[in-house]
Amino acid sequence: MTATQPLTEIADSVVRDFTSFVTQVSYADIPETARAAAKRCLLDAIGCGVAGAQTDVVRALRTVATTATSTRPATLFGTSIQTTPEMAAFVNGSAIRCLDFNDDYFGTDESNAHGDTGPHPSDNIGGVLAAAQIAGATGAETILGLVIAYEVCGQLVDEVVIRGNGWDHPTFHSIATAAAASRLLGLSSEQVANALRLAVVPNICLYQSRVGSISNWKGLAGPNGSRNGLFAALLAEAGVTGPEMAFEGSRGFMRQLDHQFSLGPFGGPDHQFRIENTYFKHLPLRYEMQLPVQMAIEVRETIDPLQIAAMKVYMESKSVVTRESEPAIWKPTNRETADHSGPYLIAAALLDGKITHETFEPTRFQAEDVLGVTDTIELIEDPGYTASFPWKMACRFEIQLKDGKEVVLEGVNPKGHPLRPMSEEEFAGKFFGQTQSLLGQQQADELLRVIGRLEAESSLDRIFALTAPRTP
CATH class of the missing domain: 3.30.1330.120 (2-methylcitrate dehydratase PrpD)
Known part of the structure; x- marks a missing residue:
């Protein structure tokens, strides 16, 4: 695709449809219900991330992250450590994911894949926040990024049979984070299309991560997908191109899955945004x-x-x-x-x-x-x-x-299912249960308030500062 080539001439319909959505949706298009859902997802994820940052596996990841520096740095939860945006995406996403208490999405009664897989859409949040940080995004722009990531991830859950064909879902996170990061970084249509291509072709994942005696990688695979999606957006930003027919080509994603699909309607005036049907956990387990x-x-x-x-x-x-x-x-x-x-x-x-x-x-x-x-x-x-x-x-x-x-x-339907939602009091209780002992009540309260009015924040600086545990 050349810089002047219209979207309608993108041969791969999946690349074309995702690119059109990413480049055309705006914050003004997002209804208050979806904005509130995005803040609820972020609150839930940050609570999980504050607790998860104290685990041995995330400490090990931080050790790796501290070996890397960047002229466009991003911050690690609970610390003042800055590293490359890709490493921040991986470490922060893993902190959110590793205790298995973060959100999920399986689809609705309209989903053609019938709940084939249930990736955690908040696995994308580490990548979205890293992209928002390096872009200097406002709180409102970050909400838009979150809605995009959840919408793209949810589209794939709704339409693609991946688990049933022997593959694992972190590929969905690569695509979803690439989409959100592309918008936050202000990429052109051509660059967005290439970010999506670079997110899918190199990042097909094996389901072996989730069978037998399960390793640490089970909880890190999704955040690694998000890391790869952010990397794809950064490559596209620099002018790197990806294989044109990434999804529909003779050796593309659909061929490898042995599964043909097309995307359904996107969130907007005539269709609810998928972030509004997030599945939340009230217990720390699958x-x-x-x-x-x-x-x-x-x-x-x-x-x-x-x-x-x-x-x-x-x-x-x-x-x-x-x-x-x-x-x-x-x-x-x-x-x-x-x-x-x-x-x-x-x-x-x-x-x-x-x-x-x-x-x-x-x-x-x-x-x-x-x-x-x-x-x-x-x-x-x-x-x-x-x-x-x-x-x-x-x-x-x-x-x-x-x-x-x-x-x-x-x-x-368990508590937290879209048809049996948790109350705002239950969300706050879950959040405080993971953060209060580490941050103290006053700091945890302030973090909750900042996330609750995220659209008023000029940057993410206060959120990251408030994730750091209080000193004794």
């Missing part, structure tokens, strides 16, 4: 297990979990695994496997009545009592639940007790 764990906490009020002889848990197909295919799920050996293990999480909730960060310590997930209850649990598909997923997330317990009694419990 989203598909929010409802079963919530139900386990409820049912323990009426049964003794140590009296369970057998427990059948009926769910949609993508959450169902067997002992034969995934033996590590029934006997986790690390945090990452524990927080993806449906049987373990249900057992821990039955025994403890809650899920906390202690749930993911070896002293708990290797304990004999919880492993004993875990061993009674079988995961089974209910085809009706599969058909209604994700807009109706359903689960059923059929519990056989040792005395012969049977208990049956069914639930629909």
